Amino acid sequence: MTESTSGYQSSSRISHSSSNTPERHSKPLVRPQHPMGIGIDFGTTNSATALFDGEKVHLVKLEQHSIVMPSATYIDKNFGIVTGQEAINSYIEGNTGRTVELSAEVLGEGRTTTGQIGDGGLPEEGSTEKVYGQSFVDGGQTGRLFRGIKRLLGGSDSQRLMVFNRPFRLVALITPLLVRIKKSIDQQSKSIAGATTKHACIGHPVNFEGQKENKNNAALSMLAEAYGYADFKEKTYFAEPIAAALSYLHDNPGEKKDKLLAVDFGGGTLDLCILQHRDGDYEVIATHGVGLGGDHIDQLLFKELLFPLLGKGERWKRSGEDREIETLFPFEQYEDLILNWAVSYMLNQNQYTTPVLKRMESGDEGAVKYRRLYDLIKNNYSYLVFQTLKDLKATLSYQTEARLDIPELDIEFTVTRAHFEELIGSAVLDFESAITQVLKNANLQPDEIDLVIRTGGSSLIPIIKQSLNQSFPAKVVEHDPFTSVAAGLAIADYYGLGSDESEKITQG
Template identity: 25%
Template sequence: MMTNACGVDFGTSNSTVGWHRPGQAALLPLEDGKTTLPSVVFFNTEEDSVAVGRAGIAEYLEGYEGRLMRSLKSLLGTSLMEGQTEVHGRNLRFSDLLQMYIDALKQRAESQTGYVLQQAVFGRPVFFVDDDARADKLAEDTLAHIARQAGFRDIEFQYEPIAAAFDYESRITREELVLVVDIGGGTSDFTLIRLSPKAALKLDRQDDILANCGVHIGGTDFDRQLSLASAMPLLGLRSKLKSQAEMPSSAYFNLSTWHTINFAYTRKALSSLQSVYSEALEQDKLDRLFALISKRAGHWLAMQVEDAKIALSTRDHAILQLDEIEAGLTQTITRNEFDQAIARQIDSIESTVKQVLAQAGVLSAAVDTVFFTGGASGVPLLRQRIAALLPLAQVVEGDLHGSIGSGLALDAARRFA
């Protein structure tokens, strides 16, 4: 039986929509036959138009004047959600940006199903915001309000790692104690859950969930650390002034963080950099920084760093090609340098895995399977550290970008049957 209930995985980097159809793939094609829609909105000033997903990225890379907004999910639960940004000469609330994207996500899904999708289970991280229950609740409430504005009538939430567990459970033949490791663009979430074909028939799974933990670290944090370690020093980060003080760092941190890149283009930020130019000992590096800012190429640079991060998951080195900033400028990054750049983040993730085991009162030897999902879960150092904690568990890799959406579709079909 077809249903108008769907599962929505609104991700920091990519999003999916799942629609449960027995015997068929759950994930719906959302753009160019692909089931993922990059979580991007591009405001094209020249054409006075708005594009989302790959189309928005393509217009930005083609050189159209405008504003590229990415990692919108990272705004939920923060004070930025109450703020505004200037787009096409008018102020636009950040909540309206999210609304545009969720609207597009729903419309594309409905064009595939032929149904008006009124019921949805949205995925959510274990914590939108670490150590702040009020901000975390506000983040969920904000997303629910945006979803209702988009036309979803009945909305439920499910933890993303639990949704991934449901997807894995649909393929197993025996009971397993599974640690789900979901490393997304903005968060790392973990669920220790008992799965089995028989348990999959139950609607209430609380008794099967032994523990849930999460930390606000994900792939975009790896991007930021790699950018600060490898790209930003070429633009003057940690270079010295005549006073022997270091260059102010705010512009570099803004340019290394997806959802704050546009802040580096403001008049105030540019004026601050210009005021210290004459004092800089390495003005050639600041010339590169000004070139980047004048071209509004911050997102372009972030994409080069992201590509290098992905390459370093399978190779021992990657090369940044930075001709957009300066002709012939390149930077080679080694796997070891990447590991060093993200060491603190991996330490926090490892501590969270230990926490979930302690919360459940389970020894590592009792865990049958580690199920990896999330686009950033392929980072080698991350895999090595988790394997060292759970040496006896089998490792299963799910659909890194699709397991959560598929699991949410299953959950939606059960809840709204």
């Protein structure tokens, strides 16, 4: 979990007047700014978009069969770009199951793909030498997939990610997603009278992930630039958990409870805010945001469930100068690359594969595990394995046990929900500390909160629900886990509640 603050300052008053009753509309607390509000939630894992016509929220269909689109960009060898589900499909079709062959490559100036690897699974800093000593390219690679780019925005803004030897700025990887979103908005807003589509309210976490000073403003600047390229000329900004609360209030116009806590637990961040009822409006009295999300949970699962099956903890023997040496296999040298699927192919270097092959030769029980590790590395199965773990996690939200089945690695066993909860215990504790912190920021005790609005994909995890139910008995409601933020942003855009570029967000 990264550090946290109460970063959100602007737009601290949100109107509760957006009900669709004529009486309320005749006296809006905030004057509409656009005939149609546009809200775009560019999430770590998923993106969603909504339109608001003053009465109804319309979710924009971003995929053929879905309003939610994976936040994924795929660039092929010819620099052809596809986005969303198609990006993921292209990556899986082209890159999984083939044997990876790396070759040394002369580097151009500057950064390479092989820098330090961030939690998001993508390279962060351009210190190739420091980490790997040499740059390698995967000659057979048919394309590169980027997912979780949002998690890198709080890093260095001069970042470049190499795609087939060509450097790409983060902005360039986000822009195609936004261009696609803009197209869908243009197509689907035609029925709304007076609708214009060159404006949008852009969501942001309370705190972006990353260590950089002033990271929130740096991240928003990059987002703003990308939105500009996608032809959104007028942009405002609004914090994601406040948008989720606004969407709830719109759906529940009679809500009069005094103090509301919104909890948005997504793929990359946990975002919290507390609102207080005042004179018919709600005022934001505290926010808090930390770098904790579904991605972290997936990595915990990988470490705990699969590392032991891939050889962690096994010993190996090899000949030393005058005798045989037996030590623990240096599994830790593989861990970061295994956990960061976007760069797992870097394991296809002799320095990594030779010890694995050697250990496989011993033919004992442990050798089977190294066979799996070898297959994982050679066939580039990392992304597929993460996807299987995500599915397992989601199934355990609805069932008390689920099968983890990875035939490619000859792994199949049952995981109970109880075991899953044990494995993610540290994340649950971090979640609970963040709740404690937002209450502290507002100077409130848990029993002073009157309603908890629970949203975001990771808030579907039963132990997370239980934790909230225990702290706030009979006060927790679930609100549109994957679309609440986009809906709230559209309402915020309609009423002009977002802050403009000059205000942005402050970092506490």
